[in-house]
Amino acid sequence: MSALTKLTLKAAVDGLAKGEFTSVELTRAHIDAVEAARGLNAYILETPEKALDMAAKSDARRALGDAGPLEGAPLGVKDLFCTEGVRTTACSKILENFVPTYESTVTKQLWRDGAVMLGKLNLDQFAMGSSNETSYFGPVTNPWRAQGSTKALTPGGSSGGSAAAVAADLCLGATATDTGGSIRQPAAFTGTVGIKPTYGRCSRWGVVAFASSLDQAGPIAKTVEDAALLLTSMAGHDPKDSTSLDIPVPDFTQFVGKSVKGLRIGIPKEYRVDNMPAEIEKLWADGIAWLKEAGCEIVDISLPHTKYALPAYYIVAPAEASSNLARYDGMRYGLREEGANLTEIYENTRASGFGDEVKRRILIGTYVLSAGYYDAYYLKALKVRRRIAEDFDNAWEKVDAILTPTAPSAAFGLGENSNDPIAMYLNDVFTVTTNLAGLPGLSLPAGLDANGLPLGLQIIGKPLDEGTVFSVAGAVERAAGFTAKASKWW
């Protein structure tokens, strides 16, 4: 029943509603696909029994006429979301055997709306990375390969497992998180759609924290409409998260397909970076042309502090992470190593439990917060962050949304950037600004490079204006007509 896995989420939900197939059948098809795709290493934990049980219950609910908006749809869950009774690791050795006794708000809402969980998806350890290579369980392999090549490529990170699973039809959609670009860059690398909503749209409760002021959950999906469907379910006010926004969530699917005529689209000149591949320049130009044809007004804008976003991010995020990850100390849960005294036990536990990139960021974060450096680094970064947010505030006086490339390159080979942290960090150059400013950003596939690898465009919106983002994305999606899929080799 492999045809069932090829469906979009929307088509599957419609098919279920029409009784063309059952959730058990749909789920079974996905379980089979997941088992056949173990070589991709997208899932680090498969939960087929739970999936079938949830599917059977979903079918029963539907029979009673009690179907939710995602009723019966099998999804994958990034292993950063705590799932009750199901091991949650953040892909770190330090949480290798951690079984939460609670369910994250975002996943709880998906199950509330009828969705089915297939398993837990791979990610960069504690969501720190842009290639999925920092996972304790090994990297995910991108289902896409360059034409005529068998070289293993990265699916991007940190939500590499989510992006690869969606691209390879191993689920109808997946949860993901984005702290500096971790939804959008992998979406771009895998030909999928991903949106990071406005900060505060999705509850952070039950999501393993990386950098609290930047972390946002969002979906990775096959189409813009699917992403809208999922976000509508995932978003919403949660009194358990003090930064959650107490603002009603519209049905985002209503915005997909809406005319974009008359919308002013900003093109920031600072996103034209050195050494950007010509194909990405070309794709961006295509995007501009498509929106112009759709009746948008194209406006050149300036976001002058763009180049400082990444360095500011690499202070703010590690600083918060160094503190957020202090709880992984081997005392109440997780790994505990031996040592001659308490301090050594802490040090050995954390040295052995955390991967190199996590340790690197904890050290940077500890350093920038330590006595004598706080003002020069941390406080400075917060001020630069304000400058970046102000850049956008100024832009919103002139435009309704902003169009940029998602990432500065297509998917690169596994292992290619792993020895150069800064080169790896530069992957997030176009995405990190929206995290710092708290804005919604969506990536959708818009074309292929010369090697046949997908490339993404990013649409950035005003705070809480995901609606316009979805409308613009829908217009680009229609114009781009991107239908390419990774050919199955796994």
Place this chain on the structure above:
Amino acid sequence: MTQDSKQIQGRTGPWEIVLGLEVHAQVASKSKLFSGAAVGFGAGPNEQVSLVDAAMPGMLPVLNRFCVEQAVKTGLGLKAQINLKSRFDRKNYFYPDLPQGYQISQFDQPIVGEGVVSVERDDGTTFDVRIERLHLEQDAGKSLHDQDPNATYVDLNRAGTALMEIVSRPDMRTSEEAAAYVKKLRTILVYLGTCDGDMEKGNLRADVNVSVCRPGAYEKFRETGDFKHLGTRCEIKNVNSYRYIQQAIEYEARRQIEILEDGGKIDQETRLFDPTKLETRSMRSKEEAHDYRYFPDPDLLPLVLDAAWVKSIEETLPELPDAKKARLQSQYGLSAYDAGVLIIDADRADYFEAAAKGRDAKLVANWVTNELLAKLSAAGIEFTDSPLPSSDIAQLVELIENGTISSKIAKEVFEHMWAGEGRPAEIVEKRGLVQINDTGAIEKAIDDLITGNPDKAEAVKDKPQALGWFVGQVMKATGGKANPATVNELLRKKLGVE
């Protein structure tokens, strides 16, 4: 208090102590500062722990409104500035009873700013202690070191409980002043109802900052505000009784003086008071320099208070000890001492005021602060649980006032009251203790006495102090029931004493 009594004589000359206190007062809330777990004493291990308190992955803090209100209330009670915008920060350090690896506290933007507390010394004089700030923060859990020789047991019931940390300026100069300050602070908190003040349970405890300096240096510090005039301070952590506070300070000051007189220097460090050895010792190894890396907690937003809300809290503040004392003095004509004793807790003052209604207030105050207080404290009973209602004291005083009994008989009546024999009037009636005001009966007793002791009656004319003997004899003859004033008056007349 004279300048000299502040001084400690060292080998090389006099020294003075400078003391600043950080008092941690547990907020009297039902649930924790950032989680919905219960706050309480005596629950089983980890019974009062939420997933938030245990710092499970992905758990987030949500602030308790009641705790904020209590902090504001306390700030108002300390006559302090309420900051309408404050912020929570993380104080980062590792310890097994600190689940998050950080304490959520308030660093540079506390909820309450500068205030002042007026403190009474034992001799009745007063001094001011300036409050630097009050902030809200989480308590840590409890480590038990004696359960297992090779392991420590951790109970997180206390973790996350709301504390108000009240930081004073270094305005105390003797260990007695420090204890008096904590006593006063405790009284204010209990009046406000924001902390139960139970020091035995650790619900109120003090970190004592001790330094020593030469005479004159402190005055320079007060003039300039520059700490360089003061000595290096050591912080003695978590001292939880007035006596320990005094003992810890005495020991620590001596220790510092000895080091300085031997030409050494004081390391700024945290120390622990050992109440069995009566000494302080260093808590953490010296090379372990602390760097708490405070930064704004990104899980929380700035705390913004509505000025109208603060005002509404202010309007519900109870009468505080200083105001109550002043009122008792002016309204009832009490001495500063009696008023001071009565306002130690609000229940005591309420009891007094209820008994004093329509009665001789000074007399009531005497009965309450002397006889009743002595009985209650000997029995370990609180005023609220007093077996004698205030109306009994009122009635007793009434009996004295209207001459039914003498003050002396009243003491006897009081003993019977305490023994549970009933209301004062009943006891007087039942036991026949009514005072003899009948001059005829008293006159007869006096006449008998003079007739039986002519020599003494003669002698008293030259030696009026001998009159006491006659008074005593008349009282004896009347079973103590004669009105002493009448006895005196008649004796003088009959004996011809002026």
Place this chain on the structure above:
Amino acid sequence: MAIDAATVRKVARLARIAEPEERIEALAQELNGIMTWIEQLAEVDTDGVEPLTSVVDSGLPLRDDVVTMGGDPARVTSNAPKSVGNFFVVPKVVE
């Protein structure tokens, strides 16, 4: 170099991460590379700029003082490396 070996040792100790002595030098260089790149922030004029700690510009929400959690010590200790009688058992702490 802003970050020398001693700084790395100090920071690693603060962060409670054991870094083997033979890694310290390389780590110092690596962190230095990152910090040097970060230092371009100095170019930004931030005079009079208010630091941005959160993009959410509302005040902190408050909850009522009611007991809604706890009472389940087994749940709290269910992932503990070691626990006895609902206590967490941790390495001996010497004070």
